Amino acid sequence: xxxxxxxxxxxxxIPWNLSVGITMxxxxxxxxxxxxxxxxxxxxxxALPLPQLASKKSFGLPELLATMSFGHILGAGLVLGxxxxxxx
Numbered sequence: 001x002x003x004x005x006x007x008x009x010x011x012x013x014i015p016w017n018l019s020v021g022i023t024m025x026x027x028x029x030x031x032x033x034x035x036x037x038x039x040x041x042x043x044x045x046x047a048l049p050l051p052q053l054a055s056k057k058s059f060g061l062p063e064l065l066a067t068m069s070f071g072h073i074l075g076a077g078l079v080l081g082x083x084x085x086x087x088x
Contacts, residue, residue, distance in 0.1 A: 014083045023082065024075040031071030039063050 014020065036059060044062060082088040 013080065014088060019088050020079055023078050023088065024072070027075030027078055028068055028071030031074055032067045035063060035067030035070065039066070 044060070079088065
């Protein structure tokens, strides 16, 4: 009885397509922008081997991992919500 109730409680997902990829990419870019301005103590870990923006902040690997993790959580919520609403 409990397992049949859990089947109805799970979110219905859609297969991957271009709109899901674009949604995840935009969510990660928004999370990166939020993290770049919100994280105050940057540069504690190893630096990225990429050119930095023209500011005094050193955006390193820990900050990149944190913002991309937040972006994936944000994107998963957006994809599940939009697919449940029938938009995706």
